[in-house]
Amino acid sequence: MDFDALTKAITVFVQEHRLLAPWVVAGLAFGESMAFISLVLPFWTVLIAIGAVVTGTGSADFWVIAGAAAIGAALGDWLSYWLGYHYHEQIARMWPLKNYPDLPPAGHKFFQKWGPWAVVLGRFSGPLRASIPIVAGTVRMHAGIFQVANWGSAILWAASLMVFGDALGKAWSWMRVAFGH
Numbered sequence: 001m002d003f004d005a006l007t008k009a010i011t012v013f014v015q016e017h018r019l020l021a022p023w024v025v026a027g028l029a030f031g032e033s034m035a036f037i038s039l040v041l042p043f044w045t046v047l048i049a050i051g052a053v054v055t056g057t058g059s060a061d062f063w064v065i066a067g068a069a070a071i072g073a074a075l076g077d078w079l080s081y082w083l084g085y086h087y088h089e090q091i092a093r094m095w096p097l098k099n100y101p102d103l104p105p106a107g108h109k110f111f112q113k114w115g116p117w118a119v120v121l122g123r124f125s126g127p128l129r130a131s132i133p134i135v136a137g138t139v140r141m142h143a144g145i146f147q148v149a150n151w152g153s154a155i156l157w158a159a160s161l162m163v164f165g166d167a168l169g170k171a172w173s174w175m176r177v178a179f180g181h
Contacts (some may be wrong), residue, residue, distance in 0.1 A: 021065050074151045077150045088138035108138075120153040124160075
C-alpha cells in the first residue's frame with residue numbers, strides 16, 4: 001500500500017467511524033511529532049485531509065478533532081524530549097537519525113539561536129519538527145519551559161492544520177457546486 005492509498009484509507013475510516021476519529025487523529029499527530037516516526041511517515045498531509053473530510057461530511061466535531069491532534073502532537077514531542085534527555089549521547093547513533101547525520105546538528109544550531117521559541121518554530125518545519133524536541137532534551141532545556149512551548153505550539157499547529165484542511169474542504173465543496181459536479 002503506497003502513501004496515497006494509506007491517506008485515502010485513513011480519511012475514509014475517519015469519515016465512517018466518527019467516534020474513533022479523535023483517537024486516529026491523536027495517533028497520527030503523535031506519529032507526526034514523534035522524532036523517529038515523522039522522518040519516515042509524513043502524517044501532516046493526512047491530518048489536512050482529515051480537516052477537509054470533517055468539514056465536508058460533518059463526520060466529526062471539528063474542535064474535538066483539532067484537540068485530539070494537539071494532544072497527540074504534544075505527547076509525541078514530550079516523548080521525543082524525554083528520549084533526548086535520557087539518551088542524549090546515544091541518540092545521534094540511533095535509527096533513523098544515524099541516516100540523517102545533518103539533522104541533529106541543524107536542530108542544535110536552530111535551538112541555540114532561538115531558545116524556547118525553537119520548539120514553537122520547529123513545530124511548523126518538517127525536518128526540524130523531528131529533531132527540535134530531542135535537541136531540547138539533549139541540551140537539558142528546563143522541562144517546564146519545554147512543556148509550555150510544546151503544548152502551546154501543539155495547539156496552534158493542530159488548529160492550523162485543521163483550519164487549512166477545513167478551508168480546502170470548503171473550497172472543494174464550493175467548486176463542485178459552482179462547476180456543477
